Amino acid sequence: MPFKTILAVTGVDGSDSDLQTAADLCRQAGAHLSVLVVAMAPPPPIGEYATVSTIWLEQRDRDRAKLEASANHARETVSRAEISFEIEGIYVEAGAADREIGDRALYADLVLIGPSVLDQADFKRQVINGSLFQATRPILLIPTDSTPSLQPKTVLLAWDSRAEAARAARESLELMAKATSVHVTLVDPEAVRGKNGAEPGADVAAYLARHGINVTVDQLPSAGRPVASVLQQHAVDISADMIVMGAYGHSRVRELIFGGVTRTMLGETAIPILMAR
Incomplete structure (x- = not known):
């Protein structure tokens, strides 16, 4: 089947090269690029000390700010590629990340997993579970130093x-x-x-x-x-x-x-x- 909508999942510390690769593949396929930037929320504190809860809440605020900045940076990076695209940032609890990713993958023909995600075992597992098992969508694994193409010889x-x-x-x-x-x-x-x-x-x-x-x-x-x-x-x-x-x-x-x-x-x-x- 043709790949007309491609989903690229990345973390808040994802590399620009992953985004550039995703944009290049979409240009090659004449596809729309959907980028999902994922930030994992820290687990809630254990204990009854207010200071711990304050630290936790402040950390979440910093995470959300970092997520917004990362999504804006991704938007700026991809906009240079002159392709159809959309950027979404989500802040999720670790146990729900695969479900959230799967919800987005339902509306994609292919999910890209670049080197920055492959290097993070837990995050990689969440993306694969959400894509392959929640949404049953195909995934393209892109290892470091490889040259991916949707027109392979x-x-x-x-x-x-x-x-x-x-x-x-x-x-x-x-x-x-x-x-x-x-x-x-x-x-x-x-x-x-x-x-x-x-x-x-x-x-x-x-x-x-x-x-x-x-x-x-x-x-x-x-x-x-x-x-x-x-x-x-x-x-x-x-x-x-x-x-x-x-x-x-x-x-x-x-x-x-x-x-x-x-x-x-x-x-x-x-x-x-x-x-x-």
């Missing part, structure tokens, strides 16, 4: 015949149709009926080809390595500009306890990743 589509991977493929159809090549990549695929079929990757390759996508199927052995490592190395080998993949094929609880491809890719990627669920 080479795309790696991580495929495991799950609904999440299919959703990621559908969300990326227009993007992949404009790419020079798309590599449907399977790691240790099982050629069984009801999973990958007699020829793993053939079904999704045919589906993509009907959309005019130049597709190649790559079946890779893990050789005992983690699946995420195999995908990351293959992306480097084919000079991929982007990885497209489904998120959380297993439950989040299972991935949190035992690890998983999604968790590893979220923490270690060096190439922009478009994830959907």
